Amino acid sequence: MGDAQRVVEALTKDEAGAVQRLIEWLRIPSISTDPAYAGQTREAAQWCADRLSEAGLQPVLRETGTKAKPGHPIVWAHYGGPEGYSGPHVLFYGHYDVQPPDPLELWESAPFEPVVRPAEKGDPKDVPGERIVARGAVDDKGQVAGFLEALRSWHEVVGPLPIRLTVLIEGEEESGSVNLERFVEEEKTHLGTCDVCVISDTGMLGRGQPAITTGVRGMAYTEIILTGPDQDLHSGMWGGRVRNPINVLVELLAQLHDDDQRVTLPGFYDRVIEPPQAERDAWAALPMDHVGGLEKIGLPREADAGEAGWTSVEREWARPTCDINGIYGGYQGAGAKTVIPSKAGAKVSFRLVADQDPETIAQSFKAWVQARLPVGFGLEFHDHGGGHPGAVPFDSPFLGAAESALEAASGTKAHLIKTGGSIPVVGLLKKELDLDTLLVGFGLDDDRVHSPNEKFELDCFRLCMRTHAHLIERFASL
Ligand code: BES
Ligand code: MN
Ligand code: MN
Numbered sequence: 001m002g003d004a005q006r007v008v009e010a011l012t013k014d015e016a017g018a019v020q021r022l023i024e025w026l027r028i029p030s031i032s033t034d035p036a037y038a039g040q041t042r043e044a045a046q047w048c049a050d051r052l053s054e055a056g057l058q059p060v061l062r063e064t065g066t067k068a069k070p071g072h073p074i075v076w077a078h079y080g081g082p083e084g085y086s087g088p089h090v091l092f093y094g095h096y097d098v099q100p101p102d103p104l105e106l107w108e109s110a111p112f113e114p115v116v117r118p119a120e121k122g123d124p125k126d127v128p129g130e131r132i133v134a135r136g137a138v139d140d141k142g143q144v145a146g147f148l149e150a151l152r153s154w155h156e157v158v159g160p161l162p163i164r165l166t167v168l169i170e171g172e173e174e175s176g177s178v179n180l181e182r183f184v185e186e187e188k189t190h191l192g193t194c195d196v197c198v199i200s201d202t203g204m205l206g207r208g209q210p211a212i213t214t215g216v217r218g219m220a221y222t223e224i225i226l227t228g229p230d231q232d233l234h235s236g237m238w239g240g241r242v243r244n245p246i247n248v249l250v251e252l253l254a255q256l257h258d259d260d261q262r263v264t265l266p267g268f269y270d271r272v273i274e275p276p277q278a279e280r281d282a283w284a285a286l287p288m289d290h291v292g293g294l295e296k297i298g299l300p301r302e303a304d305a306g307e308a309g310w311t312s313v314e315r316e317w318a319r320p321t322c323d324i325n326g327i328y329g330g331y332q333g334a335g336a337k338t339v340i341p342s343k344a345g346a347k348v349s350f351r352l353v354a355d356q357d358p359e360t361i362a363q364s365f366k367a368w369v370q371a372r373l374p375v376g377f378g379l380e381f382h383d384h385g386g387g388h389p390g391a392v393p394f395d396s397p398f399l400g401a402a403e404s405a406l407e408a409a410s411g412t413k414a415h416l417i418k419t420g421g422s423i424p425v426v427g428l429l430k431k432e433l434d435l436d437t438l439l440v441g442f443g444l445d446d447d448r449v450h451s452p453n454e455k456f457e458l459d460c461f462r463l464c465m466r467t468h469a470h471l472i473e474r475f476a477s478l
Contacts, residue, residue: 003158004408004473010153011465018465019116019132019458021051022145025096026114026134032072032097033175041171044096045073048144048169052077055151056160057167064172064179071179072097072171078190081164087478088195088398089164091435093425094144095173095201098136099450106452111135116458129207131455138447142456143200144169146442146464153465154472162476166194170425173201176221176385177424184425184432196398197429198471200464202441205288205415210406210463212399213439215317215418216426218352218389220362221325224249224369225345225380233340243374245344246329252372253346256322260308263322263350265364271355275318283313286415290316296446317418321351347384351420358386388427392436401478402438405470410463440467 001009011018030044031037042061049059057077065071075096081087101111109115114134132142154161170180184191202213228245229238258264290313291304306315315321329344331337350361366381373379392399394416406414419439429435442464448454 002473003154003162004470006157007150007153007469007472008409008466010157011149011462011469014153015458015462018145018149019461021149022132022142022461023114023116023134025141025145026132026136027112029101029112030072030097030136030171031100031174032172034100038070038072041072041097044141045075045169045171048075048096048148049077051148051152052167054155055148056155057151057165059167062183064183074171074180074183075167075169077165077167079161079163079165082160082162085164087163088475089166089193090475091166091168091191091194091197091429092147093197093199093437094147094169095140095171096144096169097171097174098139098141099174101135101452103452108453109133111452111454130458132458132461133453133455135454137454137456138443138460139449139454140173140201142461143442143464146200146461147468149465150468150472154469161472163472166190168425173423173425176219177387177428178385180425181428181432184428188432191429191435192433194433194435196396196475197425197435197437198402199423199426199437199439200441200468201423202419202421202439203443203445203447204441204460205286205417207444207457207459208410208412209287209415210410210412210467211415211417211441212392212402212406213419213441214394214416215354215391216389216423216439217317217320217420218356218358218427219349219386219422219424220352220358220365221347221349221384221386222362222365223345223347223382223384224366225343225382226252226373227343227378227380228374228376229340229342232342235338235340238340242340243377244340245377246341248374248377249327249329249344249346252369253324253327253348255372256348261306262308263320265322265361265368267364268320268356268361271357272320273354275314280311280314282416283317283418284311286313286417293445316420318353320353320356323349323351325349349386351422352386352389354389354391356389358388362386385424387422387424388431390423390426390430390437392438396436396438397478398436398438398475401474402440402471405467405474406440408470409466440471442467
């Protein structure tokens with residue numbers, strides 16, 4: 001029996017232990033975007049470092065940010081590999097931070113009190129199978145845990161790893177990876193010796209349909225605040241005399257798209273590279289019903305909408321978009337108040353594709369808003385990070401290793417897909433180090449990522465652990 005197979009057997013035996021460990025991690029509310037959770041976020045980092053120690057590595061917590069604006073620690077570990085090793089140096093990346101759990105009232109169990117439960121009976125949208133429900137279950141603690149479990153079992157069953165490995169698990173992915181660039185810069189010499197990065201933070205094509213994701217979109221995320229009068233005003237006395245910041249804001253935002261749902265910022269599409277026809281054909285032939293997915297979110301197929309001239313899957317995987325993620329100002333409480341607010345704000349994100357540049361897009365958005373401000377109005381602008389789009393070249397020698405590991409673990413061939421989501425590190429590693437990333441993810445479309453009742457199917461968790469065991473063996477033999 002091969003080493004990976006022995007590890008898989010051990011993983012199968014101790015599955016209950018693995019689930020218990022994941023539950024412990026999920027209990028820690030590592031909400032990176034909210035400073036109130038800085039302590040717990042660090043605790044989640046330490047938890048992860050402790051598991052790496054148990055797997056025979058010597059992890060450290062590396063501080064990020066500055067004295068004035070501290071960031072969340074990066075879990076950092078390195079293993080040099082066997083004597084005389086000449087195979088690839090593998091970088092594993094993941095994130096231990098999670099999105100805020102809001103809105104809390106929509107959770108069926110508390111977001112940080114993980115439960116393992118079978119699919120709901122009677123809900124036609126639910127498919128049988130046990131799942132673990134908690135914030136971070138699939139994004140990304142559950143998937144990182146799959147890797148940690150593979151390391152733990154390898155250590156216990158086989159001994160020292162057969163590969164050179166660096167582990168980088170950050171705590172700011174969900175808040176735009178704002179301190180990551182600096183860290184990558186600092187560790188450029190070390191990271192420069194890596195040959196491939198592996199990430200489990202994406203999804204599969206569907207249940208029982210493993211996939212390798214060959215591209216993520218980039219992102220530019222900015223918050224704008226329009227300031228008008230220096231105080232809130234009675235809308236009877238002042239309505240009709242001054243522009244209302246909320247009225248101005250929504251007028252502006254409404255102009256961001258034209259009738260074809262194309263983004264109107266000048267030059268927005270200048271650097272967009274269109275997917276080759278062969279790739280579009282391959283996507284159309286994938287065994288999935290992308291438009292039908294709307295029915296799982298309470299919409300009819302007819303609600304399929306977006307940029308004219310592209311299919312649903314093309315719009316998700318290969319076209320840039322603009323979304324308003326939040327909008328505020330004025331009176332938000334119960335009942336009615338008659339007020340012209342002094343300020344109004346919106347959180348605006350752009351999903352980007354190759355070869356768009358996040359900085360350029362953010363700047364052009366800012367200039368576009370500035371040019372449309374009414375007399376006397378001010379503009380505040382807060383950058384929330386983001387990242388470059390990233391793609392894995394189809395001719396990467398590591399793609400074959402991932403395909404064969406997935407096949408060994410699942411018994412079926414992996415599909416090649418893309419995702420509309422973003423993982424800033426992918427573009428960063430490519431830009432700074434010319435390093436390619438393998439995105440081998442285990443999420444499902446209905447995992448409710450970033451939403452209430454986020455879950456990770458135990459079937460997927462199992463496949464994740466096994467795949468990482470096989471990946472280690474495949475990399476060692478390259
Ligand atoms: N794991 C996701 C990215 C993802 C989502 C991949 C869905 C595949 C399917 C990641 O944690 C994430 O949420 N990223 C953010 C990045 C942003 C904050 C810069 C995203 O995509 O919104
Ligand atoms: Mn994630
Ligand atoms: Mn996420």
